[in-house]
Each structure stands twice: as structure tokens, then as C-alpha cells.
Amino acid sequence: MLSGIAPSLSRGGSVPQRGSESMRQFTLKQLRYFVVAGELSSVTQAARKLHVSQPSISAAIQQIEEVTGLQLFVRHHAQGLSLTPSGKQLMHRARQLLRDAEGLEKYALSLGEEIGGELRLVAFPTFAPVFLPQLLRRYSDRHPSVSLYCDEMNQVDIVRGLGQGDYELAFTYDLQVPEEIDFTPLYRFPPYAVVAANHPLSGRDSIGLAELVAYPMVLLDWPLSREYFLSIFTHHGLSPLSPTAPSPWTCCAV
DNA sequence: TGTACGTTGAGAAGCTACGG
DNA sequence: CCGTAGCTTCTCAACGTACA
Structure with a gap:
């Protein structure tokens, strides 16, 4: 969840909010302006894409910056914008929020269907x-x-x-x-060992772990995957030969 | 110096809340 | 129900800045 902000679920038109609290919120429309400007690194291009004027994009970004107290962009005069680290983080969450809002809208439309x-x-x-x-x-x-x-x-x-x-x-x-x-x-x-047709272990219905340690292995070298298969051996006090680490597609081919 | 781009200010339009 | 006030968002025009 986005902490510290209170996006308003308004679509189109204005949502009058009296009192000082009104200045502490921003709308999904403003969030969309911010996200598009961030994606295109340009207020002008964002304005073109969203069919609004440049000041509308600029004002929306400023409003969000004011509400969050974060600097979301580094302005490069006549050179567009670039997201700050805070801006990148907020944009990631803003995308999620916009997706959720879109999903909510579709869900509402599909109720009863x-x-x-x-x-x-x-x-x-x-x-x-x-x-x-x-x-x-x-x-x-x-x-x-x-x-x-x-x-x-x-x-x-x-x-x-x-x-x-x-x-x-x-x-x-x-x-x-x-x-x-x-x-x-x-x-x-269950773990399977795949061997070549002419391999000494070929044709067997089952193979013990201790029999495998004598042969070089091909393992998927991805986080946790490699550790998982090696742990099967170490759990039984066995140390297999140093496995090679091909790409995932090589493993699939093997 | 021309061009591109972002920001600022002024004014218009639209919406809602409120009071008569 | 209608007029008014307050607010937000929009566009347009002008300006400042950076680059080729």
C-alpha cells in the first residue's frame, strides 16, 4: 500500500474538496500524468500522449511532489525530465495502483456478469x-x-x-x-536423473544418490534451484562432482 | 540565434456545497 | 429550485533556460 498519501478515486471532472485537507490529496488522473511523464521522460510528450496541455502535466507532478514531500523528477531545462530514486519507487507503486483501479473498474462493470x-x-x-x-x-x-x-x-x-x-x-x-x-x-x-542412452546408468529403473556423485552433472544455475538439488546430496552426506551451469534453455534441451 | 522544452500567471469552465 | 461561493483543472500566452 502507498503510505502517507490519499489518492482520490475520481475520474473526469473536478472533485471539490473544501478546507486544508483538500491540498493533501491527489487524484488517479494526476498519478497517471506522473507515470506517463516518467515513462516518456518528458512533460511535452506526456501531454501529447494524454491529449492535455503541458502545464496540466507539470501541475499534476508538482501537486504530487507537494503532497508527498518528495522530489520525483530532476528537471533538465529544454532536455526533459529524469526520475529521482524516490520518483522511480513511487512510479512503480503508482503503476500498481492504476492497474488496481483499472481492475476495480472492470470488476464493477462485470458485476452480475x-x-x-x-x-x-x-x-x-x-x-x-x-x-x-x-x-x-x-x-x-x-x-x-x-x-x-x-x-x-x-x-x-x-x-x-x-x-x-x-x-x-x-x-x-x-x-x-x-x-x-x-x-x-x-x-x-520426485527428482529424476536424465542420462545419455550409452551412459553406464542408462536403462535402470532407479538410481541411488551415491551412484550419481561419481558423474559430472548439469544443473540449472539459478537462485535457489542449484542449491536445492545440491542439498539433496549434502543432506545424505554426499558431495557430487562440481556441476556445470548452463543456461535454462540448455537444461531444457538436456 | 533559432529551436525545444518546462514553468508560471491569468482567465475560463465545470462541479459541488450551501443558503435563501 | 436557484443563485452564489469555493475549489479544481484546464488552456493560452509569456517567459526562462539549454543546446546546436
């Missing part, structure tokens, strides 16, 4: 190609009015994205998922 709006989800790349297509297709068939937006990330970025509200849903492993995130197990995956 079928489910609509946008569902943003993210998945771990190694099993995203395996499970997501079928899941997404079934979901789209059932809820055709929902726009699905899907990303692929490593475990650390997935957890961060959920925490920041960038995504509503994630498909990933149960690795260091914070308590504040609801985790529902869908599948249980």
Missing part, C-alpha cells in the same frame, strides 16, 4: 512449457473475458514479483516461499 479483467501470472521456466499451455487453454475456455498475462522467472524474482503485487498468481516450487504468500501444492515431483 461473467468474470473479466486481467490475470497476471508467472511461472518457473522449467515446467512452464509443460503445464501452462493446457492450464491456460482450459482457463480461457472457461473465462473468455479474462485477459491472461504470463511471465517466466527464477524463484527469487517470482517471490519478489508476488510480494510487490506485480503478479496475482505464480506456478513454482515450494522453495523459501514466505509465509505471507499462500502456497497450494498442485503436484509432487
